[in-house]
Amino acid sequence: MASTVKGAKAPKQPLSLNDPRVRGLIYQVVALAAVAFCIWYLASNTIANLEARRIATGWGFLNREAGFAIGEGLISYGPADSYLRALVVGVLNTLRVAVIGIILATLLGTIIGISRLSQNWLLAKLASLYVEVFRNIPLLLQLFVWYAVISELFPGPRQALNPLPGIFLSNRGIKFPTPPDAAAFDYAGIGFILGIILAVVVANWARKRLYATGQTFPSGWAGTGLIIGLPILGWLIGGAPTHLDMPEMRGFNFVGGGSLSPEFAALLLGLVVYTAGFIAEIVRSGILAVSRGQTEAALSLGLTKGQNLRLVVLPQALRVIILPMTNQYLNLTKNSSLAVAIGYPDIVSIANTTLNQTGQAIEGVAIIMLVFFAISISIAMFMNWYNKRIALVER
Amino acid sequence: MKARILLAAAASVAVSFAAPAFAGATFDAVKARGSITCGVNSGVAGFSAPDSKGEWTGIDVDLCKAVAAALFGDASKVKYVGLTAQQRFTALQSGEIDVLSRNTTGTLTRDTSLGLNFVGVNFYDGQGFMVPKKLNVKSAKELGGATVCVQPGTTTELNLADYFRANKMDFKPVVIEKLEEVIAAFFSGRCDVYTTDASGLASTRATSAPNPDDYVILPELISKEPLGPMVRHGDDQWFDLVKWSLYAMIEAEENGIDSKNLDEMLKSTNPVVQRILGVNGDMGKALGVDNKWAYNIIKTVGNYGESYERNVGSGSKLKIPRNLNNLWTKGGLQYAWPVR
Known part of the structure; x- marks a missing residue:
């Protein structure tokens, strides 16, 4: 009396190589084992060979005294410090040039990109010329040219150009006055940060109110006022000191004040x-990707050209722009390693010196790769997060 | 930069795949290949630099030629690889070159931790400073606060930091890897001071300065820099050949043998000369090469004194006096072990 029960599970098949799932699993296990074996083979053979040739290995050198000097850095460093600290100086120098570079390149690139679409013939042609010229010359060559221009064109420190009081231009870089260690300047700094936070808060509030009531609020002007006004207020509270730490020529070079080295510049x-x-x-x-109808619709609603660009075109263009932009940020960061050619002490330069003084090439190259991997992955993750956020707002 | 990273990566890969080195591996490999690959400086006139015809010349290049002459009887069987200070050890470790003859200073750390050996000294040097005359600096002790151009990955870079620390002076380093670039930075005025081995300073001043008389080399030498060739660990026969190629040149000078009187000297009755030139004894066989090895060296390269004068001494633009590099019999340090 055989009867089929509805909903019964299919009978268990014996494990067979004809089952594509089983085959897939086997392939994956084999592939994984092959990769693991390769890594194990390379690592163990490398270690064995390094030992056979009596080449020093390991990370012990990080705590040894570095013994070499570094031209510039964000933290204090001297030849008596360790290799580890020297490498940290290098990482910070790389980050410094990458972060400032990304911000400035974005600003300049956006201005030129918009200029290329300008109805002003001269402006549009100049922007096209800029793009064609600078995009098509190898970066290394451009670095050499900029470095040569700075070190050949500017006079020595004793004949430094002095366009504004306290500012000196020479082939040792730009020297400028800096605020001394006074409470007033700390207050001003706090005021600046507070100003930025308040400006963001005001902008958010203004947008919510606009959506809720339709009333506009000049949040741009208010924000600018806060960002400029609060530091001035802080400075006034601190007693409004006018004294600055001025660079001064003494001996070979300028003493005091701040400086921007020719290599960094x-x-x-x-x-x-x-x-x-x-x-x-x-x-x-990105802007061209936004259909012309959007602009026409915005203009017919009575938005100004500026409002159209800011409120209608750019938010939609951003979605197209973000991903290729991430690539450019990563490129800029990685290209900063060309610093070695002109003597800026970035991580590649310092890790190279380290690997040469210690003879531990594998560790040195590993450090360089790790640092760039960490920076690149951070940028990529941040940009992906931003991309998602933009996409959500749009829908 | 890219090239160096590639080189370092290649080194890692080479080290990863290479079977452990066996004694005699380099010697046999070079012999089978029929030419020596020699790592040299890419451009220090007098030590190693290509001349107007693209031929490499210099005292370091002569050492490569001497080894080729000893092994093959032909000094032209050398392939030269120009290396920066930072590339040099990796290139030798990875087997890209057979000998490193690139004004390299011997130190304890380098001798022990690199898996390389120093063979001998072909130039005794010391680190000096060069400044523009118009700065009116008379002594290195007056350099406090100066900006100093230096190449990275050198003992020079470390001595510089040591010297300023010991004398409680500050300085700002400008560290550029390529020799041509660091020299250009100094002559453009980016730095007050350029520092390297005194011989390198003389070479740079003679060949690269817009006007050599505008620059002075300060009297202080702040370090000992014994410069000499290096080979990899693991092949003592190769080490011996390079070492004795150098010694043969020094020993020849001491015994009055040079490239001009060489064939007359073959008839000499002096047993020392006979042993050097292979007329008597089996010195070459002991090294694994032809008994005419030293004859071939002197024939094509000359003795140490000839090589010195032609490349860095009175016969060259550099005009560096022999001083420490004179023979021990004349008050210098050059002293070869006896060929016996």
Whole structure:
């Protein structure tokens, strides 16, 4: 009396190589084992060979005294410090040029990208010329040119150009006055940060009110006022000191004040000018990707050209722009390693010196790769998060 | 930069795949290949630099030629690889070159931790400073606060930091890897001071300065820099050949043998000369090469004194006096072990 029960499970098949799931599993296990074996083989053979040739290995060198000096850095460092600290100086120098470079390249690139679409014939042609020239010359060459321009064109420190009181231009870089260690300047700094936070708060409130009531609020002006006004207020509260730490020529070079080295300036200029060419094209293509009907609709609603660009076109263009822009940010960061050629002490330069002084090439190269991997992945993750956020707001 | 990273990566890969080195591996490989691959400086006139015809010349290049002459009887069987200071050790470790003859200073750390050996000294040097005359600096002790151009990955870079620390002075380093670039930075005025081995300073001043008389080399030498060739660990026969190629040149000078009187010297009755030139004894066989090895070296490269004068001494633009590099019999340090 055989009867089929509805909903019964299919009978269990014996495990067979004819089952595609089983085959898939086997392939994956085999592939994984092959990769693991390769890694194990390379690692163990490397270690064995390094030992056979009596080449020093390991990370012990990080705590040894580095013994070499570094031209510039964000934290204090001297030859008596460890290799680890020297490497940290290098990482911070890389981050410094990458972060400032990304901000400036974005600003410059956006301006040029919009200029290329301008109805002003001269402006549009100049922007096209810029893009074609700087995008098509190798970056390394541009770096050499900027470096040569700075070190050949400017006079020595004793004949430094002095365009404004306290500012000196020479082939040792730009020297400028800095605020001394006084409470008033700390207050001003706090005021600046507070101003930015309040400006964001005001902008958010204004937008909510606009959606709720339709009333507009000049949040742009209010924000600018806060960002400029609060630091001035802080400075006034601190007693409004006017004394600045001035650079002064003494012996070989300037003492006091702040300075921007020619190496940093050349590298930053090169990276910004080169990357801005690519960013300009990305911005232009992003704007062109927004259909013309959108603009016509916005203008017929009575929005001004500026409002149209800011409220209608750019938010939609951003969706197209973000992903290729991420590539450019990653490129700029990785290209900063060309610093070695002109002597800016970035992580590649310092890790190279370290691996040469210690003879531990594998560790040195591993450090460089790890640092760039970490920076790149951070940028990519941030940009992906931003991309998602933009996409959500749109829908 | 890219090239160096590639080189370092290649080194890692080479080290990863290479079977452990066996004794004699380099010697046999070079012999089978028929030419020596020699790592040299890419451009220090007098030590190693290509001349107007693209031929490499210099005292370091002569050492490569001497080894080729000893092994093959032909000094032209050398392939030269120009290396920066930072590339040099990796290139030798990875087997890209057979000998490193690139004004490299011997130190304890380098001798022990790199898996390489120093063979001998072909130039005794010391680190000096060069400044523009118009700065009116008379002594290195007056350099406090100066900006100093230096190449990275050198003992120079470390001595510089040591010297300023010991004398409680500050300085700002400008560290550029390529020799041509660091020299250009100095002559453009980016730095007050350029520092490297005194011989390198003389070479740079003679060949690259817009006007050599505008620059002075300060009297202080702040370090000992014994410069010499290096080979990889693991092949003592190769080490011996390079070492004795150098010694043969020094020993020849001491015994009055040079490239001009060489064939007359073959008839010499002096047993020392006979042993060097292979007329008597089996010195070459002991090294694994032809008994005419030293004859071939002197024939094509000359003795140490000839090589010195031609490349860095009175016969060259550099005009560096022999001083420490004179023979021990004349008050210098050059002293070869006896060929016996």
